[in-house]
Amino acid sequence: MAELEGIYTIWLREMKRFVRYRSRILTSVVTPLLWLVIFGTGLGSAIRFGNVAGGYQAFIYPGIIGQTILFTAIFSGVSVIIDRQYGFLKEILVAPITRPSIVFGKAIGIGTAAVIQGIILLVLSFVVGVQMTPLIFIACTLLMIPISVGLAGVGLLIASFTDSMEGFNLIMSFVVLPMFLLSGALFPVSGLPMFLQAAVYLDPLTYGVDALRQIILGTGVIPLHISITVIMVFAAVMVFLSALMFTKKEQELM
Amino acid sequence: MINNKIPETQLFYYQIVSQEGISMDYIIETNDITKKYGDFTAVNSVNLKVPRNSVYGVLGPNGAGKTTLISMLCTILRPTSGGATVNGYDVVKNAREVRASIGIVFQSRALDDILTGREHLEMHASLYGVPSNVRQKRIDEVLDLIALGKKADEYTKTYSGGMKRRLEIGRGLVHHPKVLFLDEPTLGLDPQTRENIWEYITKLNQEEDITVLMTTHYMEEADQLCDEVAIINQGQIIKSDSPINLKRELKADTITVKVDKPELFTEKVKTLDYVQKVFEDDSTIKLMVERGENLVPPLVNFANQNGVMVESIELQHPNLEDVFISYTGTKITGGR
Numbered sequence: 001m002a003e004l005e006g007i008y009t010i011w012l013r014e015m016k017r018f019v020r021y022r023s024r025i026l027t028s029v030v031t032p033l034l035w036l037v038i039f040g041t042g043l044g045s046a047i048r049f050g051n052v053a054g055g056y057q058a059f060i061y062p063g064i065i066g067q068t069i070l071f072t073a074i075f076s077g078v079s080v081i082i083d084r085q086y087g088f089l090k091e092i093l094v095a096p097i098t099r100p101s102i103v104f105g106k107a108i109g110i111g112t113a114a115v116i117q118g119i120i121l122l123v124l125s126f127v128v129g130v131q132m133t134p135l136i137f138i139a140c141t142l143l144m145i146p147i148s149v150g151l152a153g154v155g156l157l158i159a160s161f162t163d164s165m166e167g168f169n170l171i172m173s174f175v176v177l178p179m180f181l182l183s184g185a186l187f188p189v190s191g192l193p194m195f196l197q198a199a200v201y202l203d204p205l206t207y208g209v210d211a212l213r214q215i216i217l218g219t220g221v222i223p224l225h226i227s228i229t230v231i232m233v234f235a236a237v238m239v240f241l242s243a244l245m246f247t248k249k250e251q252e253l254m
Numbered sequence: 255m256i257n258n259k260i261p262e263t264q265l266f267y268y269q270i271v272s273q274e275g276i277s278m279d280y281i282i283e284t285n286d287i288t289k290k291y292g293d294f295t296a297v298n299s300v301n302l303k304v305p306r307n308s309v310y311g312v313l314g315p316n317g318a319g320k321t322t323l324i325s326m327l328c329t330i331l332r333p334t335s336g337g338a339t340v341n342g343y344d345v346v347k348n349a350r351e352v353r354a355s356i357g358i359v360f361q362s363r364a365l366d367d368i369l370t371g372r373e374h375l376e377m378h379a380s381l382y383g384v385p386s387n388v389r390q391k392r393i394d395e396v397l398d399l400i401a402l403g404k405k406a407d408e409y410t411k412t413y414s415g416g417m418k419r420r421l422e423i424g425r426g427l428v429h430h431p432k433v434l435f436l437d438e439p440t441l442g443l444d445p446q447t448r449e450n451i452w453e454y455i456t457k458l459n460q461e462e463d464i465t466v467l468m469t470t471h472y473m474e475e476a477d478q479l480c481d482e483v484a485i486i487n488q489g490q491i492i493k494s495d496s497p498i499n500l501k502r503e504l505k506a507d508t509i510t511v512k513v514d515k516p517e518l519f520t521e522k523v524k525t526l527d528y529v530q531k532v533f534e535d536d537s538t539i540k541l542m543v544e545r546g547e548n549l550v551p552p553l554v555n556f557a558n559q560n561g562v563m564v565e566s567i568e569l570q571h572p573n574l575e576d577v578f579i580s581y582t583g584t585k586i587t588g589g590r
Contacts, residue, residue, distance in 0.1 A: 002383045009380045013366065020368045088366035091425070094328060095381035096353040253330050253360065 006097035007105035013088070014076075014109025018116070028072060028117045029124075032064045036128050040064075051188075052217055057128045062212035063185025065121050065140075066205055069114045069148050070183075074176055076110040077155015081165055090253045100243035107152045107239050114148035115141065130216060139215045143228070146235040147208040153238025160245035163252065183209045190221050204234040281306045281433055281465045282327060286336035289322050296322040298489040299336065304433075304482075309459050309466040311480035313473070313574065315584070319489040320469035321361065324435050327467070328358050341432045354382065357426025361437040363418060367411040371402050371421050374410065375428055382429035392428060399458065400424035416447035420454060427462060434458075436468035440475060448472075452479055473574040483574070487582045501572045506530060507546030508576050509553065511539045512565040519562045526556065533579055542580065546570075 018025070036057060044056030052059045083089035092102055122140055125132040158171055182196075183205035192200065200206050211227035214220035220227075282304035289297040297319045304310045312320050325331040327338055329349040338345045341355040365374060375393045384392060397406050400420040410418060419439065426434050439455065440448040456479065459466055470476050476483050477497045484494035493500065513519045520539055524532055528549060531542040543549050546569045557564045570576070579585055 005380050005383065009377050013369070013377060016373070017366070017368055086362060088364055088369075090360055090364040091378065092381065094330060094353060094358050095378075096350050096383070097381060098350075250331055253325070 003097055003101045006095065006101050007108070010092060010102060010105030011109040011112070014106065014113065018113040025117070028068060029120050031071075032068045032121055033124070033127065035064050035067070036061060040128065052219060054129050054217075058130050058217060059188075059213075060186055061125070061128045061130055062216050063183065063209050065118050065144075065212055066147070066183055066209040067180050067185050068117050068121060069144060069208075070151055070176065070180055070205055072114040072117055073110055073148050073151035074155040074158075074171075076113065077106075077152045077157075078159050078162075078168070078171060080106065080156060080159035081162055084159070084251065084253065085164070093251055093253060099247040103156055103243040103246050104239060106156060107149050107242070110152035110155070111145060111148035114152070115144045118144040118148070125216075136215055140212060143208070143211055143215065143231070146231045147205075150204065150231065150235030150238045153235065153242050156242035157238060157245060160242050160249060179203055179205050182206065185209050188221070204230065207231050207234075279306060280304060282310075282338065282340050282467065284327070284336065284338040287323070287326060287333050287338050288335045289319075289326060289331060290334045295489050297326070297333075300486075300489075300491050302338075302484060302491065302494070304465060304467055307459070307463065307465055308481040309455065309468070309479050311476040311483040312467070312469045312486055313471065313476045313483050313578070314469075314486035315471055318486045320471075320486055321437055322489075323486070324437055324467065324469060328356060328435055329353055354429070355432045357429070357431035357434045359419075359422045359426050359434070359436045359439060361441060364422065365410045365418055368409055370408055371406040371410060371413070371417075372397065374421060374425055378425045378428045384429050392430075396424045396428055399427070399461070400454065414447075415443050416450055419443065419447075419451055423451075423454060423458070427458065427464070430462070431464065433465045433467060436466060438469055438471070440470075440472065448475070455479055473578070477574050485578055485581060487578075487584075492581045493577075497574055500574065500577045504542075504572045504577055504580055505544055506542040506572055506576070506580065507544065508570045508572060509541045509543055509546050509549065510566075510568045510570065511541065511553065511557075512537060512567075513539065513557060514563040514565065515561075518560065519557060522560050522562075523553075523556070531580065533583070535585060540576075540579070542576075 040057035040060050047056065049056040049059060080089060084093070119141060122132060122137055154175070158175070182200050182203040184200060185205075189197070189200045189206060189210070207222060207227040207230040210220045210222045211224055211231065214224050214227075280303045282302060284300055284302045286299040286301060287297060288295065288299055300323060312323060314320050322331065326333050327340055327345060329345050329352050332346060340352045343351040343355065345352050369377070372393065375396060376389070379389045379393060400423065402417060402421065402424075405413060405417060410421065413421065423434070423436070423439070436455070440451050443451065452475065455466060455468075458464065468479070480497060482494060482496050483500065485492045485500075495503070511519070516534065516537055516539055520532055520534055523529055523539070523541065528543055529541050530544070533540040533542075541553075550567055550569060554564050554567060575585070
């Protein structure tokens with residue numbers, strides 16, 4: 001009971017921050033729109049992309065939703081490093097609730113924020129001329145939950161063993177960008193050279209993007225049930241691992 | 255204003271029952287508590303006994319191990335060896351109970367810019383499981399105590415340094431902790447705000463049933479606030495007693511002299527039998543003597559005889575700084 005209230009409190013704080021930083025919400029919507037409108041239109045008119053109705057722009061639309069979730073979730077998770085050094089997280093870490101509850105509260109808080117951004121993009125589907133039905137909307141929203149929580153878990157896991165933000169660029173280069181580029185957000189993952197193919201299938205986001213693409217556009221390369229299973233397992237493992245790390249590792253707070 | 259300590263009807267939740275068989279005269283007891291980082295010993299076999307409802311100061315220079323010591327007492331760091339009890343609970347085995355018994359104010363800010371003061375208190379209350387039927391009342395009490403006024407409902411990024419500190423102290427009190435840990439509570443505050451915070455600490459110690467354990471490297475802070483002080487240097491407790499006793503025990507006044515040839519003077523003055531100890535600090539020389547008021551004229555004469563010009567001479571009765579110097583041979587840097 002006390003743990004549940006603790007989780008709720010941490011989630012609530014995450015939500016308050018999300019709602020109050022309006023500029024962040026704005027950028028999180030504008031950035032994917034730039035990708036869709038400029039990159040999508042630009043590259044779309046340079047290449048022949050026949051296999052999807054709506055063309056290249058429609059093809060990358062699920063990928064850009066995945067990208068938005070990826071960036072929001074991982075960076076919010078990693079920002080725990082700053083919060084631990086200079087902010088409110090210290091207050092939470094010394095409270096009489098368990099570390100797994102703290103991590104879980106954080107993960108679902110960040111996850112909720114990422115899902116809300118995904119929902120905003122779903123509402124904006126008309127921009128790329130993709131048809132949105134209530135069923136697709138609900139299915140996508142449900143699917144975004146484990147993707148977001150899992151990626152928040154990745155961010156938290158990184159934060160659990162990192163003490164300073166100096167490694168931030170490393171995280172960008174070695175985690176976030178590869179996950180984005182390998183996910184098939186921008187190109188079809190079938191018919192790639194072997195080494196790239198393997199890397200693509202190691203990227204958990206590939207399954208998220210492919211599942212979203214199947215629901216939204218009806219095309220994909222991985223069977224939907226496999227994608228969903230992979231995403232669920234990924235989310236559970238990431239939250240579990242970061243909870244474990246936060247419990248094991250001594251946190252220098254003072 | 256809170257006039258009563260704890261209303262009888264609410265005692266059921268914040269009375270944290272102590273384990274039997276432990277002396278309750280001391281709310282914190284450490285037993286050779288030690289923290290090592292590789293070869294470096296940050297805290298070395300410290301034994302502290304903090305009397306219930308006192309204001310206890312851990313005084314020492316930066317890097318002496320103060321923060322590491324209280325981090326262990328707050329269950330943030332695990333001791334390498336030795337142990338401690340806080341409110342009768344072991345800091346390793348019963349970390350959760352310890353956490354429920356204490357409030358912590360960190361040296362660096364632990365506030366969220368974009369939450370209001372009241373929201374900070376509300377979140378704290380729910381994290382610490384303060385029952386919802388008494389929660390609002392308690393939050394109002396604390397807001398009264400820390401006197402945030404209308405600012406209570408504004409984002410903390412609009413607060414002054416002093417208000418932020420008061421909010422953090424108040425937040426630490428919401429769940430009626432038995433011990434409040436304050437790590438350098440007035441670091442980085444201007445003198446006026448600092449005195450203001452001192453008043454709050456004194457006031458809450460009188461009005462709430464609480465023990466305050468604070469670290470500081472400000473001598474006057476320890477002198478003015480603390481019932482008892484432990485002097486810590488290089489991870490070890492050198493001496494602990496009340497500030498008055500510490501100063502009395504020194505049996506020494508300090509004569510601070512500025513001369514034109516400090517090295518020569520130091521060398522000569524050491525030979526005088528009424529000078530007990532000599533400390534050099536840049537261009538000033540501190541002499542520890544007894545009954546210093548009689549010794550100023552002879553010292554000036556002595557200097558002149560040895561061809562040394564005295565630029566200034568000053569007599570001081572001992573303060574905690576001198577106590578520290580006499581036990582460690584060094585000055586607390588940053589102390590004013």
